[in-house]
Amino acid sequence: DTAVSQTPKYLVTQMGNDKSIKCEQNLGHDTMYWYKQDSKKFLKIMFSYNNKELIINETVPNRFSPKSPDKAHLNLHINSLELGDSAVYFCASSHAPNEKLFFGSGTQLSVL
Amino acid sequence: AQTVTQSQPEMSVQEAETVTLSCTYDTSESDYYLFWYKQPPSRQMILVIRQEAYKQQNATENRFSVNFQKAAKSFSLKISDSQLGDAAMYFCAYRRKGGSEKLVFGKGTKLTVNP
Numbered sequence: 372d373t374a375v376s377q378t379p380k381y382l383v384t385q386m387g388n389d390k391s392i393k394c395e396q397n398l399g400h401d402t403m404y405w406y407k408q409d410s411k412k413f414l415k416i417m418f419s420y421n422n423k424e425l426i427i428n429e430t431v432p433n434r435f436s437p438k439s440p441d442k443a444h445l446n447l448h449i450n451s452l453e454l455g456d457s458a459v460y461f462c463a464s465s466h467a468p469n470e471k472l473f474f475g476s477g478t479q480l481s482v483l
Numbered sequence: 484a485q486t487v488t489q490s491q492p493e494m495s496v497q498e499a500e501t502v503t504l505s506c507t508y509d510t511s512e513s514d515y516y517l518f519w520y521k522q523p524p525s526r527q528m529i530l531v532i533r534q535e536a537y538k539q540q541n542a543t544e545n546r547f548s549v550n551f552q553k554a555a556k557s558f559s560l561k562i563s564d565s566q567l568g569d570a571a572m573y574f575c576a577y578r579r580k581g582g583s584e585k586l587v588f589g590k591g592t593k594l595t596v597n598p
Contacts, residue, residue, distance in 0.1 A: 406586075412591050413591070471533070
């Protein structure tokens with residue numbers, strides 16, 4: 372029943388590894404987002420997809436590659452993980468003309 | 484570029500009292516949305532209240548109300564009769580009108596509620 376679900380909730384990994392975070396929404400929304408929340412709690416947009424098309428890419432290193440197989444899914448793949456990638460990653464979705472964003476519960480990534 | 488500023492990194496309030504969290508923003512748009520989100524320790528982002536810029540009337544949701552001053556680009560949140568469950572990070576956010584627009588967040592205010 373969860374509207375926006377992301378997995379895993381916690382991810383602990385070593386530097387240099389590649390990992391993926393999955394996100395699915397069952398709300399029928401056209402737009403999905405990835406946000407990063409750093410250790411100081413600051414939330415910043417990373418990517419946005421509308422109907423599987425990339426529309427926002429906020430100067431994120433190209434080690435981060437979002438993939439949207441269909442408009443209900445937006446996965447985030449991260450190559451060659453670095454210590455500075457440790458953060459909480461939130462997936463969200465929205466549907467015009469509704470102005471609300473619906474957030475997933477976040478994935479806490481810890482890079483050791 | 485739009486920016487959102489929350490000048491109070493931390494605030495505290497006694498249970499049952501009232502507290503006001505400040506937010507200012509910068510935009511050249513005339514029509515947009517403003518939001519307050521709450522993030523408790525559970526990490527979930529919870530929408531508290533939203534305001535449409537073209538509406539003069541301040542939004543209210545139960546104990547939560549806003550003071551929206553469009554000319555001053557100010558959007559403060561007032562929490563009345565504070566409860567222990569109100570303790571959380573509070574984020575002010577701005578969104579341009581348009582179906583695929585992003586939310587721009589302030590840096591947050593950590594609210595502590597003292598019993």
